Amino acid sequence: MWQPFTGNFGSQKQILTHILHNNYGPPPDFSNEQNAWDEVIPYSNYLEYNLDYRCVSLQTFVNDIADSVPNKRTMMVLFGDDFTFQNAFMSYRGLDKLIDYCNKNQKTNMQFKYSTPGKYLDALKLETGVEYKVVKHDFFPYYQDRLRFWSGFFTSRPDFKK
Amino acid sequence: MDKYNFIDAHNRKMEKVYDHDEKVTKGRKPTKELNRRENQDKYTLDVHIVPHTHDDVGWLKTVEEYFTGAKPGNARANVALILDTVINELQKDPKRTFTYVEMKFFSMWYNEQDQKTKQIVKDLIKKGQLEITMGGWSATDEACPTYEDIILNMHMGHDFLWNEFRVKPRIGWMIDPFGHSEGNAALFSDFGFEALFFSRMNLDMRD
Numbered sequence: 582m583w584q585p586f587t588g589n590f591g592s593q594k595q596i597l598t599h600i601l602h603n604n605y606g607p608p609p610d611f612s613n614e615q616n617a618w619d620e621v622i623p624y625s626n627y628l629e630y631n632l633d634y635r636c637v638s639l640q641t642f643v644n645d646i647a648d649s650v651p652n653k654r655t656m657m658v659l660f661g662d663d664f665t666f667q668n669a670f671m672s673y674r675g676l677d678k679l680i681d682y683c684n685k686n687q688k689t690n691m692q693f694k695y696s697t698p699g700k701y702l703d704a705l706k707l708e709t710g711v712e713y714k715v716v717k718h719d720f721f722p723y724y725q726d727r728l729r730f731w732s733g734f735f736t737s738r739p740d741f742k743k
Numbered sequence: 744m745d746k747y748n749f750i751d752a753h754n755r756k757m758e759k760v761y762d763h764d765e766k767v768t769k770g771r772k773p774t775k776e777l778n779r780r781e782n783q784d785k786y787t788l789d790v791h792i793v794p795h796t797h798d799d800v801g802w803l804k805t806v807e808e809y810f811t812g813a814k815p816g817n818a819r820a821n822v823a824l825i826l827d828t829v830i831n832e833l834q835k836d837p838k839r840t841f842t843y844v845e846m847k848f849f850s851m852w853y854n855e856q857d858q859k860t861k862q863i864v865k866d867l868i869k870k871g872q873l874e875i876t877m878g879g880w881s882a883t884d885e886a887c888p889t890y891e892d893i894i895l896n897m898h899m900g901h902d903f904l905w906n907e908f909r910v911k912p913r914i915g916w917m918i919d920p921f922g923h924s925e926g927n928a929a930l931f932s933d934f935g936f937e938a939l940f941f942s943r944m945n946l947d948m949r950d
Contacts, residue, residue: 583928583939585925585926585928585929585932586925586926586929590929594928594929594932594933595932596915596928596931596932596936596937596938596939597937597938597939598928598938598939598940598941599938599939599940599941600940600941600942601918601940601941601942604918604942604943605795605797605918605919605942643788643790647788653788654787654788654789655788655789655791656788656789656790656791657790657791657793658790658791658792658793659793659795660792660793660794660795661793661794661795661796661797661842662796662797663796663797663798663799663820664796664797664798664799664809664818664819664820664821664822664825665795665796665797665825666794666796666825666828666829666841667820667821667824667825667828668824668828669825669828669829669831669832670828670831670832672794672832673794673832673835673836673839676792676794677836677839680792690787690788691787691788691790692787692788692789692790693790693792694789694790694791694792694838695792695794695838695839695840696791696792696793696840697793697840697841697842697871697874697876698793698842698874698876698914698916698938698940699871699874699876699913699914700791700840700871700874701791701793702913702914702937702938704789704791718925719922719923719924719925719928720922720923720924720941721886721922721923721924722922723921723922723923723943731921731922
């Protein structure tokens, strides 16, 4: 729960804020190359078969981030990145297989389904008694690591940025 | 000199092949063990898989080049192709969903379609299979623009959405700006967004 400008507005302008995992990309094992989930190969008789591996890596990712979700029950996993789904036929075929297989081969209690941010938000609202951490500051400056600060746009050539 | 370059290129290529092979063999036998979570067996984790795409409205090439897929040497990106194929695939299975954000590209594509396709898109949005999130003309930066710019950007996108589909996006989707300002969050709250999703954040600030 983010409460901007608390000094002036208190909680009047508060907004539920969700910080995504792994930037805005898919789980780490799927982001090695663009659209790695396209490459789900479901034929177990062939050497290239990788559905089992893909499924376990998805479940591992969900498992790892599950504790950072406030209600520990509903979570959102993004599949998409810069200019993905240019071949939606492949992308959806891969995702279909992955979701089906993961739901049938449960190693833990996880239920996967297609969704949108709106549906996820609705699911969050159904949960009661969840306490959200309150944040009262901004998120500047942004840096990726100690040597890569994204702060130049505050200082360089401000006249050009009016 | 050329010879060495060639060998270098060859080695790089072989490395790639080798990587791929390793992934394939890794694929045969999953080696990872799942950590046990607390209360793991008591309830089911509901995992929402959200297919989406992030289409920069101008970055390595111009908006028009991105839309048409021209200059693949600069960036292999074709937004018209994304929307064409996605709309096609969504019709095949009512379970499938998609999330789209950038109204600049969406309106460019939508205005090119015939009445039949427009109706299909309207139906998909109505059914909730295609969700427009944020719906700004593009995703603004949060450090440089003034209030006016941010409002205008959002207004143009929402205007298009309301005229064509009578929908109003519910969620702020700032997945690529570098840093997030209080001013933007306050504006989003005033726009009537129910939630704000973002991703870029300092590692120190993450829990």
